[in-house]
Amino acid sequence: MQFAILLLSLVGLTVAASAGGAGSKSSSTLVSTATSNSEAVDVIAFQNVGYNGFYYNVESFSDILSDSCSCKLSSDTTAFLGTNAPLNEELSVHFRGPLVLQTFAWYTAESYTHGLGSGTFERRAYYNASTQTNDNVTFLTNAGAPSPCLGNALTYASSNGTGAASGSTVLAEGTVLGSNEEYSIFSNISCGSSGTSNDCGVYRSGIPAYHGFFGVTKMFLFEFEMPEETAADEDTTFYNMPAIWLLNAHIPRTSQYATDSNCSCWTSGCGEFDIFEIMNTTELTKLYSTVHDYQGTGDINFGLQAFGHFTRDTTSTMKGGVVFDDAGNVVVFMLDSMDASNSISGSDLDGWINNAGKEVTKSLSSVAPASTTKSKSSNGTLVESHSIFAVFISALFLVFLYI
Numbered sequence: 527m528q529f530a531i532l533l534l535s536l537v538g539l540t541v542a543a544s545a546g547g548a549g550s551k552s553s554s555t556l557v558s559t560a561t562s563n564s565e566a567v568d569v570i571a572f573q574n575v576g577y578n579g580f581y582y583n584v585e586s587f588s589d590i591l592s593d594s595c596s597c598k599l600s601s602d603t604t605a606f607l608g609t610n611a612p613l614n615e616e617l618s619v620h621f622r623g624p625l626v627l628q629t630f631a632w633y634t635a636e637s638y639t640h641g642l643g644s645g646t647f648e649r650r651a652y653y654n655a656s657t658q659t660n661d662n663v664t665f666l667t668n669a670g671a672p673s674p675c676l677g678n679a680l681t682y683a684s685s686n687g688t689g690a691a692s693g694s695t696v697l698a699e700g701t702v703l704g705s706n707e708e709y710s711i712f713s714n715i716s717c718g719s720s721g722t723s724n725d726c727g728v729y730r731s732g733i734p735a736y737h738g739f740f741g742v743t744k745m746f747l748f749e750f751e752m753p754e755e756t757a758a759d760e761d762t763t764f765y766n767m768p769a770i771w772l773l774n775a776h777i778p779r780t781s782q783y784a785t786d787s788n789c790s791c792w793t794s795g796c797g798e799f800d801i802f803e804i805m806n807t808t809e810l811t812k813l814y815s816t817v818h819d820y821q822g823t824g825d826i827n828f829g830l831q832a833f834g835h836f837t838r839d840t841t842s843t844m845k846g847g848v849v850f851d852d853a854g855n856v857v858v859f860m861l862d863s864m865d866a867s868n869s870i871s872g873s874d875l876d877g878w879i880n881n882a883g884k885e886v887t888k889s890l891s892s893v894a895p896a897s898t899t900k901s902k903s904s905n906g907t908l909v910e911s912h913s914i915f916a917v918f919i920s921a922l923f924l925v926f927l928y929i
């Protein structure tokens with residue numbers, strides 16, 4: 527989703543999948559271990575998610591609208607710890623077209639362990655297109671002022687998802703987000719002022735800044751369509767490549783598509799989770815799930831992709847989501863039916879997932895590789911993690927090989 531990935535997609539390269547980075551293993555006889563991306567599944571369960579590590583938040587911005595635009599990362603680390611970390615932090619929810627959103631819901635539970643049926647999820651944010659309900663939901667989009675290092679500023683999204691609005695606006699029913707277009711969802715809780723020790727940390731000035739969705743144990747449900755793009759491909763980036771993903775909410779509030787890796791905590795591993803993502807134009811009906819942080823990998827750009835994919839249905843509504851449990855299981859599922867009701871018991875949820883069909887698992891390494899995969903001089907230079915620039919250079923190099 528990030529700029530580096532974008533560049534690789536742009537040049538259409540086949541890059542060795544890093545999905546084998548941490549070995550997969552099956553935990554029960556019902557669950558198979560997929561050994562190739564070609565396997566179509568209904569459930570993808572990442573196990574052992576969460577580690578103890580740290581990242582670097584943005585501390586300041588300079589000259590953001592000029593060519594000399596730059597950002598500085600804090601010299602202090604932001605530590606994270608435990609189950610699902612760093613994805614236990616507040617997350618924002620991102621959409622890329624072609625996509626039509628019918629339902630979005632966020633839930634938290636005090637406890638829920640996948641497979642044990644424990645706990646109850648309470649709905650805390652809800653968008654329903656047909657009733658135009660916008661409970662605790664703010665639609666934002668990158669339609670604001672352009673910046674050479676930060677990209678376009680976040681604004682409120684207008685009812686068509688991509689225009690700028692002057693205040694929070696409900697997405698109109700049936701809005702078709704086109705290829706390469708995006709909007710995002712945050713909660714309706716405004717951030718206090720930007721500042722290193724404030725509730726949302728430092729963020730770009732002038733944006734509508736909102737909290738993401740918190741929780742160690744949380745769930746996101748979606749009803750959506752991913753229709754075939756009908757417009758012509760005019761060198762469109764991400765042509766006909768829809769996706770739904772989660773970012774550490776710090777990322778979009780500073781810069782989602784930074785050209786300078788110091789403008790976001792993404793490169794130092796504050797976390798991204800791709801729920802349903804078309805990866806390339808060769809596989810336009812395969813939706814993959816990927817974790818992007820440093821748990822068991824030094825390559826945050828490729829992250830840890832699970833083997834197996836969901837099938838993109840281009841003609842009817844898909845229903846599914848992702849649940850983060852209290853034992854480090856992050857389970858992505860596609861269901862035939864589901865009900866994004868006020869309250870969902872853990873046993874109902876387990877029932878849905880068990881009946882969904884084929885499940886594959888991927889277990890993440892317990893090793894906290896922070897000290898070996900990323901380190902930082904006291905001046906804030908990230909060492910050894912793939913910088914966006916490094917990936918750009920390697921992409922150019924591969925293009926060169928192709929030619």
Ligand SMILES: *[C@@H]1O[C@H](CO)[C@@H](O)[C@H](O)[C@H]1NC(C)=O
Pocket residue numbers: 538539540541543563805806808809814831
């Ligand atoms: C498309 O993405 C999938 C999943 O990452 C990968 O297995 C496949 O090799 C990619 N194909 C190309 C042509 O890049």
Ligand SMILES: *[C@@H]1O[C@H](CO)[C@@H](O)[C@H](O)[C@H]1NC(C)=O
Pocket residue numbers: 616649650651662713714715737738739740
């Ligand atoms: C809305 O979402 C925010 C997420 O940051 C949460 O703090 C708040 O409690 C939610 N509101 C309701 C009514 O649940």
Ligand SMILES: *[C@@H]1O[C@H](CO)[C@@H](O)[C@H](O)[C@H]1NC(C)=O
Pocket residue numbers: 628629654655656657749866
């Ligand atoms: C939207 O809300 C209505 C009324 O509560 C409900 O009947 C309908 O199922 C909801 N739509 C979706 C797609 O969840």
Ligand SMILES: *[C@@H]1O[C@H](CO)[C@@H](O)[C@H](O)[C@H]1NC(C)=O
Pocket residue numbers: 660661662663714715
């Ligand atoms: C946020 O959403 C909740 C749930 O719909 C609502 O009760 C609350 O009034 C909203 N707060 C703001 C500031 O819009």
Ligand SMILES: *[C@@H]1O[C@H](CO)[C@@H](O)[C@H](O)[C@H]1NC(C)=O
Pocket residue numbers: 684685686687688689690691
């Ligand atoms: C979306 O709405 C904005 C106004 O908010 C308008 O300028 C823009 O043309 C609209 N886009 C489309 C594709 O209709």
Ligand SMILES: *[C@@H]1O[C@H](CO)[C@@H](O)[C@H](O)[C@H]1NC(C)=O
Pocket residue numbers: 601903904905
């Ligand atoms: C920059 O790094 C050097 C050497 O690591 C260190 O002595 C110096 O204090 C650092 N400067 C800042 C502003 O952190």
Ligand SMILES: *[C@@H]1O[C@H](CO)[C@@H](O)[C@H](O)[C@H]1NC(C)=O
Pocket residue numbers: 596598599786787788905906907
């Ligand atoms: C990021 O910040 C460090 C420390 O200030 C600096 O050395 C480095 O060049 C910056 N990176 C970019 C891409 O500007």
